[in-house]
Amino acid sequence: MKVITPVDEKTVTTAIIERGAKALLDLVKSDVIIAGAGPSGLTAARYLAKGGLKTFVVERRLSFGGGIGGGGMLMPRIVVQSPSHEVLQEVGVRLDPYSKGVWVVDVAESIAKLATGAIDAGAGILLGVTVDDLVVKRSRVCGAVLQWSAVNISGLHVDPLAVESRAVVDCTGHDAEVIAIASRKNPDLKISVPGERSMDAVTAERRTVKCTGEVAPGLWVAGMAAAAVGQGPRMGPIFGGMLLSGRKVAEEIIKSLHR
Ligand code: 48F
Numbered sequence: 001m002k003v004i005t006p007v008d009e010k011t012v013t014t015a016i017i018e019r020g021a022k023a024l025l026d027l028v029k030s031d032v033i034i035a036g037a038g039p040s041g042l043t044a045a046r047y048l049a050k051g052g053l054k055t056f057v058v059e060r061r062l063s064f065g066g067g068i069g070g071g072g073m074l075m076p077r078i079v080v081q082s083p084s085h086e087v088l089q090e091v092g093v094r095l096d097p098y099s100k101g102v103w104v105v106d107v108a109e110s111i112a113k114l115a116t117g118a119i120d121a122g123a124g125i126l127l128g129v130t131v132d133d134l135v136v137k138r139s140r141v142c143g144a145v146l147q148w149s150a151v152n153i154s155g156l157h158v159d160p161l162a163v164e165s166r167a168v169v170d171c172t173g174h175d176a177e178v179i180a181i182a183s184r185k186n187p188d189l190k191i192s193v194p195g196e197r198s199m200d201a202v203t204a205e206r207r208t209v210k211c212t213g214e215v216a217p218g219l220w221v222a223g224m225a226a227a228a229v230g231q232g233p234r235m236g237p238i239f240g241g242m243l244l245s246g247r248k249v250a251e252e253i254i255k256s257l258h259r
Helices: 009-027 039-050 085-090 107-121 149-154 177-185 201-210 224-229 240-258
Strands: 029-035 055-059 077-081 096-099 102-106 124-127 129-137 140-148 161-170 213-216 219-221
Touching: 009 124, 029 039, 029 140, 029 240, 039 055, 039 107, 039 224, 039 240, 055 129, 077 085, 077 107, 077 240, 085 107, 085 240, 102 107, 107 124, 129 149, 129 161, 129 177, 140 149, 161 177, 161 240, 177 219, 177 224, 201 224, 201 240, 213 240, 219 224, 219 240, 224 240
Parallel strands: 029 055, 029 161, 055 124, 161 219
Antiparallel strands: 077 102, 096 102, 129 140, 140 161, 213 219
């Protein structure tokens, strides 16, 4: 058996602080900050990073995947339909054919591979951090205000830190949390979150993708947050709209920032 390399506590602590601080410094200025590591956020991150943009996903929880893990009423499967299956195929998720143009996929595999796809493309994912607010100057979103989720949960008064980015994407799901905060604080941005409508899966999938895009200068929306902003219906455990929405927002941001 090989001998375990002895590493003392001081080395562990120094390594973590040195390299952790370096990783956080890298976040200070980026092209795109995505709030939320659910299916739409992870998909957007992969295409944005592939498109050459410096991209970070900031996720409140200590895990990624958002609503994927809950499957349909905790059954470990979700459904995707054509052409969204291509997004999963590209990251190697195995598709179980169910009916014409419809596939069933494993939730754990989807979470793992969507996240790996984003990371391998070059995107960073920061866990345990909440997008608390935005940096807004002359009616333009220029960055995100970040806070440790643990601080928010504790209720302690700790000032957050702000990072600069050319685009911020709200992929926070049903509450469109970032846009909701921005709309309360910045009437000049002329945005609102009327919320989603009751379930209608077919309409919802189309509408989510349609409502994806830039909602105010520098502020973008994708996934379920787009349905909440565009008053689209909810759709339950069919995820094609989330993947296509993530891809669409990335394509539009790439076009806009490369212009
Ligand atoms: O909810 P979520 O999975 O959003 P999505 O990508 O996908 C929606 C589907 O999962 C499902 C559905 C489709 O059938 O209806 O709900 O639109 O992922 C949102 C992620 O954002 C995180 C949250 O923890 C979750 O992982 N989040 C929420 N608010 C913040 C946040 C915030 N302010 N800052 C950072 N992360």
